[in-house]
Amino acid sequence: MYLQFYGLREPPFGPTPDPKFLFQSSRHREALAQLIYGVRERKGFIVLTGEIGTGKTTLLRTLLERLDPTTSIAYVHNSALDIQGLLEYVLQDWGVKSTATSHAQRLFELNEFLIDQHRQGLSPVLVIDEAQNLSVPTLEAVRLLSNFETTNQKLMQILLVGQPELRNRLNAPELRQLKQRVGLRCHIGPLSPEEARLYIRHRLRVAGASDTGIFTDAAVQRIVDYSGGTPRVINILCDHCLLSGFADSKKRLDARVVDEAVEYLEEGERPRWRRRREARLVPARRTVWAARGGIAVIVLLLAVLLAYAATALGWPVPPLDGSLGWLPVPPRLGGTP
Ligand SMILES: Nc1ncnc2c1ncn2[C@@H]1O[C@H](COP(=O)(O)OP(=O)(O)OP(=O)(O)O)[C@@H](O)[C@H]1O
Ligand SMILES: [Mg+2]
Numbered sequence: 001m002y003l004q005f006y007g008l009r010e011p012p013f014g015p016t017p018d019p020k021f022l023f024q025s026s027r028h029r030e031a032l033a034q035l036i037y038g039v040r041e042r043k044g045f046i047v048l049t050g051e052i053g054t055g056k057t058t059l060l061r062t063l064l065e066r067l068d069p070t071t072s073i074a075y076v077h078n079s080a081l082d083i084q085g086l087l088e089y090v091l092q093d094w095g096v097k098s099t100a101t102s103h104a105q106r107l108f109e110l111n112e113f114l115i116d117q118h119r120q121g122l123s124p125v126l127v128i129d130e131a132q133n134l135s136v137p138t139l140e141a142v143r144l145l146s147n148f149e150t151t152n153q154k155l156m157q158i159l160l161v162g163q164p165e166l167r168n169r170l171n172a173p174e175l176r177q178l179k180q181r182v183g184l185r186c187h188i189g190p191l192s193p194e195e196a197r198l199y200i201r202h203r204l205r206v207a208g209a210s211d212t213g214i215f216t217d218a219a220v221q222r223i224v225d226y227s228g229g230t231p232r233v234i235n236i237l238c239d240h241c242l243l244s245g246f247a248d249s250k251k252r253l254d255a256r257v258v259d260e261a262v263e264y265l266e267e268g269e270r271p272r273w274r275r276r277r278e279a280r281l282v283p284a285r286r287t288v289w290a291a292r293g294g295i296a297v298i299v300l301l302l303a304v305l306l307a308y309a310a311t312a313l314g315w316p317v318p319p320l321d322g323s324l325g326w327l328p329v330p331p332r333l334g335g336t337p
Contacts, residue, residue: 002246009208013235013242017058019065023202023231025195028059031186035063035159039071039125043183044146044154047170048161050188053232056161057129059188064127072117072124079133079162083141090126114148114155125157132162136174143178190229196220199231200238215241215253222258237261 003011014021024032031048038046050056057077064073074093076086087106091098096113100106117124128134128142148155160166167187170179191199197220201212215223219241227233240261245253 002242005246005249006214006242006251007208007210008204011239012203012207012209013239015232015235017055017061019058019062021203021206022055022058022062023195023199025191025199027188028055031188032059032062032066034184034186035059036066038184039063039067039123039157039159042123042154042157044157045143045178045182045184046157046159047166047182047185048159048188049164049167049185051190051230052163053230054188054190055231056163056188060127060129060159060161067125070122072122073127074124075127075129077129079128079130081138082135083138086128086138086142094124110145111148118150118153118155123157124155125159127159127161129161130163131160132165132169134169136169136172139169139175139178143175143181146181190227191231191234192229193221193224196224196227196229196234199234203235203238211251214245214251215258216255218255219253219258222255222262226258226262237265240264 003009012021022028035046035048037043048056048059064075067073072094074090076089076093078089081089084103084106087103087110088098091100091106091109091113094113096109098106098109100109114124126145131139134142142158142160145156146154146158169175170182197217200215200220200223204212204214215238223234223237223241227237237258241253241257244261244264245251245257248257250257
């Protein structure tokens, strides 16, 4: 809708975890480097945690793009599965034509697959996103999967990705064996105010903007205040701002535009451009009061003008005390009584 107006090729603040838009803050860069290292060096269990909407899935997808072709990935993003569902899903994702009907048979098929991969010099990686939702028994069963190994090498890397609850879950006494096997952990957090400013510019640039200063400094400050530096919230807010700026034909988006977008997100208030359309049918209360004020000023001016003219022409002018002495005295009728 607003793409042409702002000279963009595509929406800069989309909701999907598209690696093309990855902004590498110092923490994202460090986490990505660690993940690549962990997978290449076959660290076994790797755990990536981060607050909601801070870019875990985006980072994960970037990692998958950067791994070499000898890595075969099974990617589970439905963590509501139990271990049976999870195994079925993983086998299918790795292209195993499963005929298993029991847990033992599925484990057997998985083992066969992993040994075959090992023979071919391939390195399978099982990625479980949103792993904070896995139950403790499922996590424990996932630990058992890591027992597939040769005498000197794990046959599969397992990457658990999730919100901070995952970290808490791994601290449960029932999962201390899994915790002990984690070879590498990384954590990402929200962006700092300066990073958030660069993030906005970065996404605008990737989306094709030649002018990446669409948001004024004050607007960026408001965006940082509201979002706390969480990229997903920044995206939602910036997208609303662009839409409302476009409706107002504003090339520069200031703090006021951000405030309105926040109001809309918080209260479900209609954005100004919609309200203005409705105003054609029903005048806004502010407009009615402004009109009343205007009329009062005009009446006052007319009164002053009239008083001035009357004085100049010698007409009687009423005094401010309200007495009637100024009225001309009518001639008396008849003589004295
Ligand atoms: N570093 C980043 N660079 C570019 N975009 C990002 C970054 N981090 C997050 N985003 C954007 O923010 C949104 C949310 O990102 P993502 O889904 O990766 O977060 P998440 O941490 O996986 O969230 P959740 O906790 O809900 O799983 C996406 O639109 C994504 O493109
Ligand atoms: Mg995610």
